[in-house]
Amino acid sequence: MSIQISAQSVKELRNKTGAGMMDCKKALQASDGNIPIAIENLRKKGLASADKKMSRITTEGIIESYIHAGAKIGVLIELNCETDFVARRVEFQKLSRDIAMQIAACPSVSYINTNDIPKHVIDSETKIELGKEDVSEKPIDIQEKIVNGRIEKRFKEMALLDQPFIRNTDITIEELIKTHISLLGENIQVRRFQKFILGEGIEKKQDNLKNEVSSMIEQSSESR
Structure with a gap:
């Protein structure tokens, strides 16, 4: 026998997931009213449904x-x-x-x-990681594992x-x-x-204070 699900619980789940009202109600009934479990089930259902449409x-x-x-x-x-x-x-x-x-x-x-x-970015990042001191001192097989792990993390950030x-x-x-x-x-x-x-991309002017002061001193000396 299905448990009674309040309209407030359905509304809360809908706000958290964006799923339809009936889908939210069914998910709550299937999880005995447990919202975190209902969210997880709706997410799995949604991802599976989405995967079928992604070639369109x-x-x-x-x-x-x-x-x-x-x-x-x-x-x-x-x-x-x-x-x-x-x-x-x-x-x-x-x-x-x-x-x-x-x-x-x-x-x-x-x-x-x-x-x-692109490949040139992959090659550049790999070269940078291989050149780091904490990697270069390791055995070759360990180097590969460390670099692959760091590169994967770096690319996910990008x-x-x-x-x-x-x-x-x-x-x-x-x-x-x-x-x-x-x-x-x-x-x-x-x-x-x-x-x-x-x-x-705009190269900002970098004022060199030392050169500027020197130039002012020279101009002052010449004017005397």
Whole structure:
């Protein structure tokens, strides 16, 4: 016999997961009202459902912008889905804003996933790790294990989909997207993004105080 689930519990679970009301009620009944277990079950169900949809073509979507407080950092992101109907959904638009904010908050993120990291970056990072003193002194087989572990960690820091979601660090951005795929019934893909940091790439003038003072002394001497 199913236990009675209050409307408040259903609402709480829906707010935490974004799942449908009936799915939340069923999950709570199956977990005897235990919300953490219900969340875990819904997450597993959502990820499994999302995996089946991830090969679908996404040609619709939106371009979202985010400007961080102080107007020093900005992000543009293209988030794709399958239909214009879903692109206009509040849930999809909120997802795009959350991901744009995530990119602004993660200084190391430069790629969508680790597969996008180019070979020259992989080679460069590997060379740097191999050259570190605490690695170079180890036997060759140990060096390989240490470097592989560090490189894997470093590349995850550079990949958007591997980042813990800033609003809920229990899930990654990849899991957040898959949850929305399950919720909205369509494939969702981050196609591209660009981060803008004020002044980035501009060579700032570095005043050399010593040279400036010397020059002033010379000019003073010549004018006498």
